Amino acid sequence: MQIMTAVRRPAAGIATLLLAAALAVPDGPARAGDVAKPQIVGGEKAAPGEFPWQVALLDGSVGNTFDAQFCGGALISERWVATAAHCVFDGRVEPPSAVDILVGTISLKSGGVRIDVDTIVVHPRYDERTSENDIALLRLVEPVDVETLPPVTLGEETALTAAGTLATAIGWGDTLVKGERFPVDLRKVNVPIVTNRVCNGPRSYAGEVKTKMLCAGLAAGGKDSCQGDSGGPLVVPDGDGGFALAGITSWGARCAAPNKYGVYTRVARFATWIEKVVAAPRRAPAAGVSTAVRATAP
Numbered sequence: 001m002q003i004m005t006a007v008r009r010p011a012a013g014i015a016t017l018l019l020a021a022a023l024a025v026p027d028g029p030a031r032a033g034d035v036a037k038p039q040i041v042g043g044e045k046a047a048p049g050e051f052p053w054q055v056a057l058l059d060g061s062v063g064n065t066f067d068a069q070f071c072g073g074a075l076i077s078e079r080w081v082a083t084a085a086h087c088v089f090d091g092r093v094e095p096p097s098a099v100d101i102l103v104g105t106i107s108l109k110s111g112g113v114r115i116d117v118d119t120i121v122v123h124p125r126y127d128e129r130t131s132e133n134d135i136a137l138l139r140l141v142e143p144v145d146v147e148t149l150p151p152v153t154l155g156e157e158t159a160l161t162a163a164g165t166l167a168t169a170i171g172w173g174d175t176l177v178k179g180e181r182f183p184v185d186l187r188k189v190n191v192p193i194v195t196n197r198v199c200n201g202p203r204s205y206a207g208e209v210k211t212k213m214l215c216a217g218l219a220a221g222g223k224d225s226c227q228g229d230s231g232g233p234l235v236v237p238d239g240d241g242g243f244a245l246a247g248i249t250s251w252g253a254r255c256a257a258p259n260k261y262g263v264y265t266r267v268a269r270f271a272t273w274i275e276k277v278v279a280a281p282r283r284a285p286a287a288g289v290s291t292a293v294r295a296t297a298p
C-alpha cells in the first residue's frame, strides 16, 4: 500500500522543474482521445464559490499559505471539518496548534480566512498499516458562516454511492502523474464510483480495499486524486441539486494509473461516529482526543 504524506516542497530542484516543464500540457477543452491530462490529475480548475465547504489544511508553523497546505478537508458543519486521519496522525495525534484551516478561497495565494483548530479527533480505530478508518474531525475555534457539506448517511449509501455514480474529487494536490506540480487554484475531477469487488481485482488492489473504503476512477486511468488531495472530499449528487460527502481521499497506488483506482474512506459507514463526536460536549476530552488551549493574541 502506498500512502505518501503530502509535502509541498518549498523549492523544486532544476531537474524537477525541467521534468515538470517537459510534462506540462496547457489547459484546454477535453477532446475525444485525450488521456491523462496532467491536472488534479486529469481534472480542471474549480470556479470561485463552486465548492464553498472545501478547506485546505495548513501547517500552523508555516506563514505562506501555499507552502503550508498539506491536505484538504470539508466543512460538515459551521464548526467541524472532516478530513483523513493520516493527515493529522503520525504515530500520535498532532497537537491542534500544528494545524490551521483555510476557508473561503479557491486560491492558496490570496483571499480566504485562516482559522485555528482547537480539537482534533482521530477515529479511535484508525489503522496506519491498513489505512482502515482513515477519518478525523477538526473543530474550529470559532464557527464559520459558509454553506456546509452533509455527509452521506447509512440510509442513503445505496442510492447515492452506487457503482457508476459520477463522483467529484476536489483538491490542491499534485497535478502530475510523474513528478510534482502543485496548483495555486483548487481543482476538481469527475470519477465514477466502482464496486469494492472490482477495486479488489487482481490487477487492482487484490484484497487491500476493506468494506469501509470506497473506490472511484477509470480502469484506463488518467483521472484521479493525488498527493496533497488527501483528506479532501469525494462528493456525489445528493439528488436534490446539491452535493453530499461520500468519501475522504485516502490512498492509491501512484496516481491515475490504469486499474489503480483512488481509494476513499466510505463516509456513510462513519455517520454515527461523526454525529456522536460533533454532538459531544467539549469540556472533558475523551481518549484519542487531543486538545490544546491556544493563547489568544495580545
Ligand code: ARG
Binding pocket: 003, 004, 005, 006, 173, 224, 225, 226, 227, 228, 229, 230, 231, 249, 250, 251, 252, 253, 254, 255, 256, 261, 262, 263
Ligand atoms: N495519500 C495521499 C495524500 O496524502 C492521497 C492519495 C490519493 N491517491 C490516489 N491515487 N487517489 O495526499
